[in-house]
Amino acid sequence: xxxxxxxxxxxxxxxxxxxxxxxxxxxxxxxxxxxxxxxxxxxxxxxxxxxxxxxxxxxxxxxxxxxxxxxxxxxxxxxxxxxxxxxxxxxxxxxxxxxxxxxxxxxxxxxxxx
Ligand SMILES: [Zn+2]
Numbered sequence: 001x002x003x004x005x006x007x008x009x010x011x012x013x014x015x016x017x018x019x020x021x022x023x024x025x026x027x028x029x030x031x032x033x034x035x036x037x038x039x040x041x042x043x044x045x046x047x048x049x050x051x052x053x054x055x056x057x058x059x060x061x062x063x064x065x066x067x068x069x070x071x072x073x074x075x076x077x078x079x080x081x082x083x084x085x086x087x088x089x090x091x092x093x094x095x096x097x098x099x100x101x102x103x104x105x106x107x108x109x110x111x112x113x114x
Contacts, residue, residue, distance in 0.1 A: 001082040001092065004074035007103060008067050009082065009096045013089070014060050021056040022048060043076040053077065066096055 002010040010018075025048060026033040036047035044050035053074065061067045084092055 001084045001096075002079040003082050004079045005076060006072065006074050008061070008071070008073050009099055010057075010061060010066055010073060010079070011064055011092050011096060012084070014057070014064050014066060014073075017060045018052055018057050021052045025051065043078075045077045049077045065093075066100070 001012060002015055004010065022033075025036075033048060036051065039047035041047050041050045044053060053076075057073055058067070061073045062069060067073055084095075087095070
């Protein structure tokens with residue numbers, strides 16, 4: 001699991017899908033993929049990372065309930081890995097949901113919405 005600079009937790013499923021998208025990009029247009037790999041982009045490292053993080057990663061994290069519609073996972077290629085050995089997918093999902101609920105409660109985004 002990855003904790004991003006925005007404080008969001010990305011599940012192994014989201015991280016795997018991120019890597020899968022690199023494969024899709026390479027399969028779709030290998031020449032472009034190679035050119036993007038050589039194109040340096042501040043914070044993201046290169047253009048391939050910027051493309052996946054700012055596009056597919058957002059849709060995937062939203063679909064997995066890891067960010068809200070008005071949030072972004074991160075604005076860089078960084079993060080801190082959170083060790084989750086021996087956790088089942090359901091336990092990971094609960095962990096992310098609990099952390100997210102507590103974070104939203106702290107920021108007042110969810111409390112008192114009526
Ligand atoms: Zn990547």
